[in-house]
Amino acid sequence: LSGSPALHERIGTAHFSSYSDCSRGCNGLEACRSFTACSGQRTCSFFDRAASITTGGTVDAVEMGRDCQHYVQVPCDDPFLAPSGALVQVRFTAAEVFDGARYGGADSIASAWLGERGHAWTVADGVGREVTDVVRGLVRQGRTIQPTKNFFMDIAPHGGKELLVKFHQDLAAVNWLTSDGGWTWDASSWQCHHYVDDQDDKWCDSVGTEGGMEYRMTRGNGTCGSCWCCKRASGTPARHPHRQASIDIFTVETRRPTGFFTVPGVPGKFFRNVGSGAQWHLGFWAKIVQFDRLLAQYVPSHRRKLIILMDSDVGFGGCSDDELLTRYHKMTRAGGAPVVVGGDPWQNPPTPGLQEAELRLRTRKEAMFRAFGLKSNAWAAFEKNRDPPNDDLLFVNSGFIMGPAEDVYKLILCMKQSGWDNWHAWFDDQRGLGLCMTRNPTLATIDYTGTLVATMFAMAPDLLEFSDLRVRNRLAGVTQCFVHTDCSKCGTAWPEWLRNVTRSFRVAGA
Structure with missing residues (x-):
């Protein structure tokens, strides 16, 4: 590998080396890692894993693409938001072997090209022959493939010097990178x-x-x-009497590749993105469809496992796993439902009868406040309008959903059916969530305390403070778990506040 010294890592059963290239596109900043500039664009391409992978003695030269089209684009001045991407393409030289079974099988292959010009050959040069059907057929037969073998002779007289295989960015394409053979998002x-x-x-x-x-x-x-x-x-059981394994956090981010990326804020949590390649249209329809597809596969083998579905503008405040689980179980007991969702001071989008229906569940808030030792008017000091109880977190926010996988899936399917505005052919998952909770109160409850997830829309700037490398919730006097920064135009620019929290760890080297 060229560039800076290789960083050798291990994921599952695969050893690989990744290297960093701090390019002129990010002004040579030491903090800017793994970026390369794309000409004509005001963004930097995330250049995280060009690797040599060794599995069972076979060496595969692996790349994630060498031009802009293969990379997720992020602002050059904010490299901390960059994700780790999924595998895009694999390049095999004449002496190397491609075993398609390890890469998700024939259906994971988007295209295959046979090179004729040594290591400098690329598809972009227009030199090479497409051999997709041949490669897929050989993989289905269970055969391993080398560029110089006889089955390519009728396509290229001397075989090929390289074989380039491109993969679909989906589950099968990167399963081999994970410690759990069935889930792309378990790798870290x-x-x-x-x-x-x-x-x-x-x-x-x-x-x-x-x-x-x-x-x-x-x-x-x-x-x-x-x-x-x-x-x-961690993918090991947390130290908690419930023995809950590490909680998977899923998001639908169409602008990033399949794989995992760090939840902003205090380090320690990771998104598993299932939105790569989806088209964002008809409101939030893409989000609910992707979660539906995920859970249809996930639930059969993880029915009672706790999971979190949350928006990519949610950050982590630093609470411990024990605090996270203890709060969740307190909320489910007080709210009488297995799924906990985010709260919001407003009922949105406007839906006839929904505000009144959600307010009829206000007794849950009183029960939850008693369980947490909070006074009923505790929100008054932190609401922008200082108008409790009308500005308390009495309404649903669909940016955070936590619960056992099978119960979360029931809720998602209900939201999928209930979120449509038939007058305008527009889908809103939050409308669906509100209707589903009020029609079936035993399925979901709101986090009325804001300690599991604090929705910052219309909240005063003194609700949260960052000190001792943790985000502190001043209403409850505890370390905050998650922060939903869904208000860029409020008096406090919460998204920028969260970015500053993230940067502080980079500066401190934490």
């Missing part, structure tokens, strides 16, 4: 951990899993570069 790469407070090598060697992160003492063996202490998002 090792990162360097910088010690804080009383942490040291002894701590790293003994801590195991803490706060949703798995730590490993590697003594600089390359797992996360030259660092001795590595970390990644």
Whole structure:
């Protein structure tokens, strides 16, 4: 690999090396990692994984594309929002072997091209022959493929010097990267951990899993570069009496590739994106369709596993897994439903009869406040209009949904049926959520406290404060779990506030 020193990582059973290229497109900033400029565009392309992968002694040269079309575009001045992308294409040289079974089978192959000109050959050069049907057929037969083998001789007289295979950006295309063979979103790469407070090598060697992160003492063996202490998002059971495994967080972000990317705010949580390639149209229809497709596959083998579906403008405040689960279970008991959704001070979109129906469930708020030891008027000090109870979080916000997978799926299917505005042929998932909750109160309840997820629309700037590397909820005096920054034009620009929280960790090296 060219460029800066390789960072060797391990995901599932595959070893790979990724490298960073801080390009002129980001002004050479040290903080700007893995970007390359695209001419004529005011964005930087995320250039995260050009890799050499070793599995079972076979070396595959792997690339995610070398031009703008293969990359997610993000603002050059905000590299911290960049995601890790899914595999796009794999290049095999003459001596290398392509085993299609490890890459999701024949149906995962979008196209295959046979090169005739050594390592410099690219499809963009117009040199090469498409061999998609041949490659798919061989994969279906269970055969491994080398560019120089006889089955290519009738296409290219001397075979090929390279074979380029492009994949669909979907589940099958990247399954081989994961620790769980069935789910693309379970993979998380090792990162360097910088010690804080009383942490040291002894701590790293003994801590195991803490706060949703798995730590490993590697003594600089390359797992996360030259660092001795590595970390990644945990896939092991959390330390909680309910023995709930690490909670998967899914989002539908059509502008990013399939795969995972960091939830903004305090480090430690990761989105699993299932929205790559979807067309955003008819309101929020694409969002609900993608969640439907995900859960149709996910639920049969994960029925009671807790999951979170949330918008990509939701950040993490730093609460522990124990705090997250304890609050969730308190809310489900007080609200009388297995699914907890975000709250909102407004009923939106306007729907005849829905505001009154949601207000009739206000007794749940009183029960929940008692469970959390809060006074009934606790919101008064933090509401912009200082007009409780009308501005309390009494209405649904569909940007956050948490619960057992099978119950969340029931809710999503109901929302899919109920969210249409038939007069305007427009779909709103929040309309569907409000109607489904009020018609079936035993299915979902609102987080009336805002401690699991704080919806910042119309909230005063003093509700949350960032101190000691955590976001603190001043209403309840606790570390905040999630923050929904869905108000860019409010008095407080919450999206910018969340970006500043994210940047503070980069500066501190946390």
